[in-house]
Amino acid sequence: MKTFGVFVTIVCIMLTSLVSPTFAAEEKKNELVKNGKSAILLERDTGSVLYEKNADEKLPPASMTKIMTLILIMEALDKGTLTLEEKVRASENAASMGGSQIFLEAGEEMTVEELLKGVAIASGNDASVALAERIAGSEEAFVEEMNKKSEQLGLTNTKFQNTTGLPAEDHYSTAEDMAIMAKELLKYEHVTNYTSIYEDYLRKGTEDEFWLVNTNKLVKFYPGVDGLKTGYTKEAQYCLTATANKDDMRVIAVVMGAESPKKRNESIMAMLDYAYNTYETESLYKRHEVVDQWHNIRAKQQHMDVVTNESVSILKRKGEQVEDVQSELMYNDNVKLPLKKGQEIGVLKVTSKGEELSEATLTLKKDVEEAGIWTLWKRSMKELVKGAS
The missing domain is CATH 2.60.410.10 (D-Ala-D-Ala carboxypeptidase, C-terminal domain)
Incomplete structure (x- = not known):
């Protein structure tokens, strides 16, 4: 240099x-997260850790996997290799995805923006695969890009096998790595224009009209929350990577392995309350x-x-x-x-x-x-x- x-x-x-780059040590005595296998609270601009609980424990991330999927989508949009207006044709593979979906039909065309809403709001597995195939040519090639991006971000405890978070062997991450991914995604500030939407519609005005409702209820019920991604499988239990922006301070809170949506949300809200009651930021640039x-x-x-x-x-x-x-x-x-x-x-x-x-x-x-x-x-x-x- x-x-x-x-x-x-x-x-x-x-x-x-002075403010230390990490605040976690002194706060470990205060058990903010009473339910959940692991958790972390991060201030976005500085990356300072405000609280953590087993944050480096490898666990299945379920649909929080889509945070990395969204990073690559937003990168492509930022580079201009993908546009919101472009139409994407759903493959048989994309349409066959189970779990959360927007019920794409093979051969159906939707704009990138519509598919992005399907991922960000409804956690659509089919929408995720359709965009992955458009960007990389195949889901397998896209997953390779996901893992390359993980390496670039220094995520040593993360490995992806698919774009969706559906159960797969050797597919894992940690609360800490999820927070770093969220920090990266939030560089693209307009992503919250989608992750903050509580409800919307696809195919509006047609007989196949589909109601999108955000899987992250905190975007409606906690002031300042505008993302990011929930997750659930039987193995992973209830997970959430949330972000909020209040008083010009953005924080990221992650909980993995909670017993119920209510307990997951309670843990996230406890961390957010702690952050905004205790800290503030000075914006420089x-x-x-x-x-x-x-x-x-x-x-x-x-x-x-x-x-x-x-x-x-x-x-x-x-x-x-x-x-x-x-x-x-x-x-x-x-x-x-x-x-x-x-x-x-x-x-x-x-x-x-x-x-x-x-x-x-x-x-x-x-x-x-x-x-x-x-x-x-x-x-x-x-x-x-x-x-x-």
Whole structure:
């Protein structure tokens, strides 16, 4: 890494004590989750753990598997390789899926947006497979991409065998890994436009009209909850990865292996109550906010906007303050051109008195092309003239 020496001092944030990157140890005595095999509570921007219970225990995730499915769907939409308006034809394989479904018929066509609603609201297994086949060519190839993404995210306790979470041997995850997946999914902030819908309809106005109702009832009954994904099988019992956004602070709460939907929801609400009663955040940068200008003599463009790939905040207990907060931009050495929009070129680190509070990837706002030979020659001549003067 090469530091360009760019320091942004955040004025107006004065503090008396630092916030540790993890808060879990001191809170283990307070058993927030009384029902459930494992659980975790995470602040989304900093990734700070506020509470955990057996968070690294490998368990079947059931339909929470679809969080990874949604990550790859949102990635494809973000890259432009998939559009919401595009129609997808359901295969025999997709239409044959059991469990939660939107009852696709083989050969039926739906838009990507309709199928996305089917996944995000109703947890449709058939909709998940239809989108997987569209993106990767087959469900098997899509599952390979799911596992590759898990590796990229550093999820050492997760392995997928399908896109849906239907029971399968050697298909597992942990509360901690599910929270990290949720954190990744929430980079695509518009995903909550779908996961927050309580009810909607597919095939509206036809004889096959289908009522979608959200499997996550907390989106209606807990203020601020706008996602993400429930799960249930006999083996997994009742699971939920939930997210809420209140007072400009987004948190993620996961419970796996609860005995009933009621007890699962009670555990999630207890964690959310604890988070919002105890902590608050200071927002520093919004996702894709311009934080610097990047220069590369070999680039066609001379001034390129550098942005963060996710929102950046600092976390603190209510009433506390943090002092001497600095943001340091650190760029990768030997960045090779051309570069695509969103490609990593460095990191932004937020520190206080030498302790790291938050980190985000730096990317470029637009594609960057390599300059032609004639342009490079003129620039070189200009630099020689400057050096001689």
